[in-house]
Amino acid sequence: MRAIADGGGSERQAAIKPWYAEPYIRVLIAIGLGALVGYLWPDIGASLRPLGDALIKMVKMAIAPIIFLTVVHGIASLDDMGKMGRIGLKTIIYFEAGTSIALLFGLLVVNVVRPGAGMHVSPASLDSKLVESYVTQSHDQSVVGFLMNVIPQTFVGAFTNSDTLQVLFVALLFGIGLQRFGERGKPVLQLVEALSKIFFIVIGMLMQIAPIGAFGAMAFTVGKYGVGTILTLAGFMLTFYAACLLFVIVGLGVVCRLAGFSIFKLIRYLKEELLLVFGLSGSEPVMPRFMAKMTAAGCSESTVGLVIPTGYTFNLDGTCIYLTMAAVFLAQATDTPMSIPQQIVLVAACLIASKGAAAVTGSGFIVLAATIGAVGHVPVASIALLLGIDRFMSEARALTNFIGTAVATVVVAKWEGELDQERFALSLDNPEAPKLSS
Structure with missing residues (x-):
């Protein structure tokens, strides 16, 4: 017995990978090297953007099929269709409560710390042309327009548009139809399961080059915007990052504790995905792997299929914190007084506008323009102040959004x-990356 145990131990030791072979270590090294290249050689760093963009495009091409196949399989496998309705209702209730708390939390922090006080920035001195494109896009943000956009023009159009909610809508209908088809639909269900496994294999292959994408994205960010931009608005950036950290540890930490698990263990379990979110400055490319790991952790496929894709639009805690903090910060920086009633109106506007945001880089900035334009109190031109640091803010937003959706799931x-x-x-307790091919 001892010999067998020793032999097994020797095999396990031989199978242990060196520290530098761990995927998250490679991503972390790539992020560090990218930041160094961007700092030392800004022009070269800025030119490396295609590396990050290429990875994002390759992963995004598989996101729509994976969402569709996962949701269809989860729903069609349900014996009780009422369960899907209950999951959906509880998900929406949780999301609305969570994002409302995030908005109020951001408002509290920015009023207590007041990072914009004393800046005395004149909106007239800012180049409004820099933000014209964001303001133009923000005009399309409306509740009716958002709801109508959930319905695709055609069944296939949901996939060609790469719209998460459109794919989810189509998948819900198809899944319900397949479930009602009964025993005759079993071959289709088996095909859906096989196809989903194939797509996860594809994602696993693409993730092998994730460090290259993270390197290019970070090199571009630092090379394009530079350390000087960070130092100029360091007060607001530090306040926002601290607010997000506090919200995750205290706010989401309490929710996790009430649910019987540790937020720190969940973060450790998702460390590879979190590093990719940080390096790519967005959480959408990580969605397929995220869904696989939450399923591997014991969450049912139907729950994962409904909560995660929906959370990418409706549960943006980090974006909500950013919206209220950024709007009040700009008011402080431009010496624009904001009364309590006006700030309450701001929260209401943010709650509506945030539902049109997607978990991709730049969406927070567009929604901020929509919110400020809707409130009509803070000068819209003032958002030019945040243009240079938005890429860095996007990282904190994406990380907080990602963790919030993980907790919600x-x-x-x-x-x-x-x-x-x-x-x-x-x-x-034993965090290991799930085998996406299994």
Whole structure:
């Protein structure tokens, strides 16, 4: 027995990868090297943007099929269709409560710290042409327009437009239809399951070059905008990053504790995905891998398929914190007084406008322009102040959004009895990346 144990131990030791072979270590090294290249050789760093963009494009081409296949398989496998309605309702309730708290939290922090006080910036001195494109895009942000956009022009159009909500809408309809088809739909369900496994294999292949994409994205960010831009608005950036960190540790930490798990263990379990979100400055490219890991952790496929894609539009905690903080910061910086009633109106406007944001780089800036334009109190030209640092702010927004959706997935799954408790505890205690090909 001892010999067998020793032999097994030797095999395990031989199978242990060196530290530099770990995927998250490679991504972390790539991010550091990218920042160094961008700092030392700004022109070269700025020219490396295609490396990050190429990875994002390759991953995004597989996102729509994976969402469709995962949601269809999850719904068609349900014996009780009422369960889907309950999961959807609980998800929306959680999202609305979470984002409302995030908006109020951001408002509280920016009023207490007042990072814009004393800047005395004149809106007339800012180049409004820099933000014209964002203001133009923000005019399309409306509740009716957003809801109508959920319905694609054609079934296939949902995939060609790469619109997450359109794909989710089509997948819901198809999944319900397949479930109602009964036993005759079993071959189709088996095909859906096989196709989803193939697409996850593709994502696993693409993730092998993730460090290259993270390197290019970080080199571009630092090379394009530079350290000087960060130092100019360091007060606001530090306040925002601290607010996001506090919200995750305290706010989401309390939710996790009430649900019976640790926020720190969940973050450790998702460390590779979080590093990619940081390096690529957005969470959308990580969605397929994110869904696979939450399923591997014990959350049911139907819950993951509904909560995560919906959360990428409706549960943007980081974006909500940013919206209220940025709007009040600009008011402070331009010496524009904002009363409590005006700030309440701001929160209401942000709550509506944030639903039209997507988890991609730049969306927070567009929604900010829409919010300020709707409130009509803070000079719209003042958002030019934040243009240079938005890429850096996007990283904090994306990380907070990502963690918030991860917590929501676990909470809703446990709420509905769709969480394998033993498997979840084992996954958090022994975090290993799921095999996407399995």
